[in-house]
Amino acid sequence: MSGQVQPSPLILFVDDDEMSRTLFARATRGLYHVRVAQHADEAMAILDRHAAETAIIVTDFRMPGRNGDDLLREIAEKYPHIVRILVTAYADKDLLLQMVNTGNVFRIIEKPLRMEAIGEVLSLAIAHFNERESRHQRLLAMDETLGFLAHELNTPLAAIALFARGIGEDRPDESEPERRARFADAATSMLDNAQYCLSLIESFWSSVKDGGQRPSSPAATHEVRATRLVAGLIETYPFVSSQRDWIAVDVQGDFIVSAMPNCVALVLSSLLSNALRALNGSNAPSLRIEVTTLPAPAIRVCDNGPGIAPDIKARLAHDVVTTHAGSGGHGMGMIFCNRIMQSCGGSLRIESALGVGTTVTMDFGNSRKRAYAIDSHAPLEAHSSRGTLS
Known part of the structure; x- marks a missing residue:
């Protein structure tokens, strides 16, 4: 590092x-x-x-x-x-x-x-700014996540209600195998939708609890730099043992995340958790987080873990499937992450090879309305085009 x-x-x-x-x-x-x-x-x-x-x-x-x-x-x-x-x-x-x-x-x-007076007053002002903006950011996170939850829960809950109403009004008997099959499909759909709703609520509740226990990254407005999201996550993530030493951050370019930055932070946290879990037991664990603007704004989480089988990888962002069922995984995390990225006007891409590792890319697209590069002629702080974050 x-x-x-x-x-x-x-x-x-x-x-x-x-x-x-x-x-x-x-x-x-x-x-x-x-x-x-x-x-x-x-x-x-x-x-x-x-x-x-x-x-x-x-x-x-x-x-x-x-x-x-x-x-x-x-x-x-x-x-x-x-x-x-x-x-x-x-x-x-x-x-x-x-x-x-x-x-x-x-x-x-x-x-x-007087230099002493300037330094003292500025120190107090920065502390005041950080405290106030931290409170503001937590309120934004709550409002933003509640809005996303309300939107996402509406459709699956409506589907559950529709299927439940149909089952309640028309129950097939043993002599109607086709109708029984349709009822079985409806029950499966109800279960999938219910699991999705429960996973969203669980993720939201976790973020609320974490938000009350760990400081949020200060943000002056609803537009947050990608590098700040990464730095804030690494600063507050509850690493275990030597996990922090596995991580390197590669900054190849910075950009503004203008759509739902707090929900994007939840996605980033989920991807980090998945990568750390995949690396458990590895001989030389390595996890790299890349922030880039070329060819388009993106954040990548790359690990050298065991990789994901092709048949499972093809279903991760769309179906209820988990590679961590033995440790409590319910298979909804990647669906949740994919839906957030779609709501932000972006997408989630998974590349993996067995025995080599996995790279998950959060694509933010080319639209400046969604994410745009920071003006290189007016940097927020002096740094090279490639660096690391703490």
């Missing part, structure tokens, strides 16, 4: 004084990714492009044109997730109290700027 890539909070600093901008950049070098602006209009232009990844704005009060108070009011309305800090050399107590009381300002830094 070589160098690690960590998400770096983006901070926007606004001040018409070049010396102040230089001092702020020096005080935060190596800790945060910083953008600077000379006035309020330039700051808003930057946020129009980078609001999703911006955690904090620090602005001077006195500037040509619009002052810091006006800028922070607009940001509070348009981008409420951003933590707002005011820099001022003026002791206008009434104004400052009003800004703090209305919630437009998290903290106030006095001029002249």
